[in-house]
Amino acid sequence: MDIPQAGTSWVDAFRRRHGRAPRVLHIGNIANNAYKIAKALNLGGLDCDVICHSYYHIMACPEWEEADGDFRFRDQFHPDWHEARLGDYERPRWFVQGELETCIAYLLARRRRDTALGEKLWKVLQHENRTRRFGPGGLLALLPQVLAPRTVRLRRRVKALFHDRKAAQRAARRIEAAIGTETRLRRALARLAAGVAAAAITAFQALLPFRAARAAYDAADSELQDQKARWARRFQESFPLRRDQLGEDEVTDFLRTSKLWAGLLQEYDIVQAYATDPIIPMLNGSHPYVAFEHGTLRVFSLEDNTTSRLTALAYNRADHVFITNGDCRDYAERIGVTRYSGIPHPVETPQALGVRGDPGSLRRRYGVSSLFLCPLRHDWAIKGTDRYIRALPLIKARLGPDFKLLATNWGADLASSRSLAEELGVMDRIDWIDPLPRHALLRMVGSVDIVFDQIALPVFGATAPEAIGAGTPVIMSYDSALTEWFIPEPAPILCAWTPDEIAAQVAVALDGSWRKEYEARARLWFERWHSIQAVAAEHLKVYSRLCPAG
Known part of the structure; x- marks a missing residue:
């Protein structure tokens, strides 16, 4: 993809200074906007990852953009991609979709070049985003008669597979015992069961630090109370005339979740968060961060609810805001956003x-x-x-x-x-x-x-x-x-x-x-x-200002 000279000059200068490309983390992927932008920027020489956590709608999956086929799913909010005919298409490893803790663990392994752990976590992600048919659900689907009356009871235990090491071990032993090893098929299924359990145990061990961080944060009650009071005060300072002030207890759950992100955000030079997700880098004190709205501010800026209050504050404090819907400039200005630019939706022509x-x-x-x-x-x-x-x-x-x-x-x-x-x-x-x-x-x-x-x-x-x-x-x-x-x-x-x-x-x-x-x-x-080149060029212009090469 052709990028204007100004953009490539910044990327080249950054590489010379740091010995690597600028790293950008994109959080959220409604309508595949993050995927399309990250793809264009990666082609332009950046090193972007996308994290789409706990959201699986068909239009937030790269297959929807890239694979050519007639897809029909029973559940559009969590499609079984392994049932679709995708040809030789495979998701890029920089696009991560799954449950939050698994996504973070995988990206940390990727950034720290822990290839072995990354491969195991990628398989867990494939199970969670249903791009590959294996794991507890797929295995039980193959064995309705072999497991017979114990299926329902075993299914409950296997559902815990990726969250409890002991449950994973017990489930593997039960499945292996039920299958036996008399035939080639049964031996293969036994090996699959053992492999699934091993992956689950690895995932469990990789996710332990995140659960520990959440528990430690809850235990450090004084720190949590200080954070709650600080963010309530910041909201009042930013929006002194709003009647719907931010209560301290409203922030509690957001703060607990935000702690899981702390280590990952440090791996990137810039964080770009979409829709309401700018709350994440804001609460972590991550800078520079860019907020990307695609109609978000019509609903989540002035309403009297916690998400709107925190979203308004996150956009207000962002180092830059991209506005894709022209009418949303008014909402942005009403919540005190001054650092913004308009940008078209990322689209490509049929040609x-x-x-x-x-x-x-x-x-x-x-x-x-x-x-x-x-x-x-x-x-x-x-x-x-x-x-x-x-x-x-x-x-x-x-x-x-x-x-x-x-x-x-x-x-x-x-x-x-x-x-x-x-x-x-x-x-x-x-x-x-x-x-x-x-x-x-x-x-x-x-x-x-x-x-x-x-x-x-x-x-x-x-x-x-x-x-x-x-x-x-x-x-x-x-x-x-x-x-x-x-x-x-x-x-x-x-x-x-x-x-x-x-x-x-x-x-x-x-x-x-x-x-x-x-x-x-x-x-x-x-x-x-409205070309994708214009979208990429505006991103590089903003990034070069927020993260100078020198």
Whole structure:
């Protein structure tokens, strides 16, 4: 990836001074933003790790971005990736997803070059994030008849495998005894059981220091009380006019957890935390740290709850804040953030990923002349998904029935959306599809005539730029004035707020002469303002200021 000269100059100077690349830890990975940014920065010469702890949603997994396949999971919040056809794709070792203590232990082993321990902990992480089928759950799934009546009782014990050394040893012995060694299969399973137990014991031993740290912190009650009082006082000093002051006891659980991070954060030159996770480096006194908001401050800055109070303080005290949603600058300034810059969401075009759309094939598949894609989750209040359904009778009046809307099976208001479509008599104009991983989504974006994006908020996220980069028209609610402070050229978006306006803009987007002019303008805008290179360049600009090479 091409990085501007200023960025590479800083990286080169840092290497000469320190004998290594700058190290950056990214904490949190909602919507894969941390993964995409770290990947780009690593390609640019940095040494970045991502820690995505205790969060397994499909859209926070690198497979969703990188692997090309049709993934269907029973549980989108903790998918079984070992059941998916991923080809030869394997997660990079710098992306760590699992339970908190395992993630920290693995990254410490990685940073301290303890390869043997790192390999064992990586296997534990694979069990936790379900990228590899082995361990207690996978083993028991293979042995429903062999273990017979003892399965339920044994399952309870095996669930403790990664948390209790003695339980791991007992479980291994019971499994080996139940299997026996009479056949090749049984011998193999016995070895697997023993290996799983060994990995569990290793993990248990590696995680002991973290449990000890938590217990020691609880025992040192005076230190805990001092910390609680200190952070309550800092909040009052930062926000003297807020009625919802931070109570000392509110910080207790956050402080206990933050102690687990202390050793790991010291291994990095910069920490970049996403959404509400800037609380972690703040409580640890880790500097410099960067806070990355992607709509976070709309909800977690001014509300009367503990997370909002601590998030507001963490952003207020950050060495720098990246703001991806133009309207969130107002929230940032209201909580006293002065060191910030705007940055687009990290996205790549289908062309950059080698993905091509096939409009003709998709039209033949659905038997219509026009196809519209609405990848939004069904959340009427935040995304306005219902307005697109309400627009369908109006579109049908203009175009006739020769079109289809592809809508996702996703969101809290999905049942309401289906009921609305039935009520309006347009259910036959909608095809309901599962959420699409990145390659499949970009292929679809490049094959449809129009993308319907959010129509409640006046700013765009990642979907609109992806469509614009592919040359596909986008209809959404949009106010360019909110982003002109960091994207001075308005995005080529067809703005609509109501069902009537949606129908009118559909007619515009389907005009052949307009579409031809739009495609050239759209790709030029994307390259100028929204490329992943622009995102990386802004990061390096900020990093070079926070962590000078000398």
